[in-house]
Amino acid sequence: MKRFLMEVIAIVCALLVAVVLIFFFTQNIGQNNYDTFTGNVSKLPLTITSPVYGQILTLPVKEGDTVTKGQTLATVEILNPATIPAPSDLYHVHGKMLSIQSPSSGVVGQIALAPLSTIAGAGTLMQMYTVDNTEIQMLIPQRYDIGSYTGFSASNTPDGRRYPLHVIRQIPANVISNIPITTTVYRATCQQISDCQAAINNNAIIIYAQKKQVQSPFLTTLRSWWNSLLQNI
Numbered sequence: 001m002k003r004f005l006m007e008v009i010a011i012v013c014a015l016l017v018a019v020v021l022i023f024f025f026t027q028n029i030g031q032n033n034y035d036t037f038t039g040n041v042s043k044l045p046l047t048i049t050s051p052v053y054g055q056i057l058t059l060p061v062k063e064g065d066t067v068t069k070g071q072t073l074a075t076v077e078i079l080n081p082a083t084i085p086a087p088s089d090l091y092h093v094h095g096k097m098l099s100i101q102s103p104s105s106g107v108v109g110q111i112a113l114a115p116l117s118t119i120a121g122a123g124t125l126m127q128m129y130t131v132d133n134t135e136i137q138m139l140i141p142q143r144y145d146i147g148s149y150t151g152f153s154a155s156n157t158p159d160g161r162r163y164p165l166h167v168i169r170q171i172p173a174n175v176i177s178n179i180p181i182t183t184t185v186y187r188a189t190c191q192q193i194s195d196c197q198a199a200i201n202n203n204a205i206i207i208y209a210q211k212k213q214v215q216s217p218f219l220t221t222l223r224s225w226w227n228s229l230l231q232n233i
Contacts (some may be wrong), residue, residue, distance in 0.1 A: 108131035
């Protein structure tokens with residue numbers, strides 16, 4: 001009988017401990033495990049030009065469109081046959097028709113001319129923003145230690161999908177305009193090219209810094225007690 005009572009007491013104690021552990025685990029889950037910072041999207045435009053003097057016949061893209069490498073950006077009727085370029089990955093020639101291809105995946109920026117306009121040889125057709133010419137800058141206040149985080153991710157909107165970042169190095173804050181001197185700037189890239197392509201459309205993004213998990217001494221003690229009770233039952 002005495003042994004039975006001891007077993008019942010042990011089971012009751014174990015259940016109480018389980019309830020306490022669940023409570024504190026729940027409290028930990030509800031805590032904010034991220035610090036948020038501002039990120040800049042620095043873009044250098046890539047200028048698309050026409051190698052010939054001619055008339056723009058079609059312009060199947062518009063400002064803000066996402067394009068892939070090799071996609072047709074414009075077709076031009078060559079008005080000076082003496083300037084017909086050699087075919088290449090960027091220029092496809094069919095008689096007097098020139099097709100200008102996108103040199104990289106990216107986003108169409110400013111378009112300089114409209115369809116049916118005349119363009120000079122080496123004249124600017126449009127500007128593009130590409131992943132290769134895009135840099136993410138994480139703006140971290142100096143009171144935060146970047147080494148205290150286990151990883152970084154970014155989102156284009158507060159409720160948008162987060163994509164992981166790879167931090168490359170620190171860069172001087174004075175090379176960027178309108179950055180407080182109390183801010184440390186880190187250069188980062190997307191781990192997936194498709195994520196950076198989506199970020200090109202933004203000038204600013206949200207940076208999420210994953211905090212290291214701090215183990216509560218009280219929870220550690222409770223876990224040890226729980227394990228000890230399980231061994232004795």
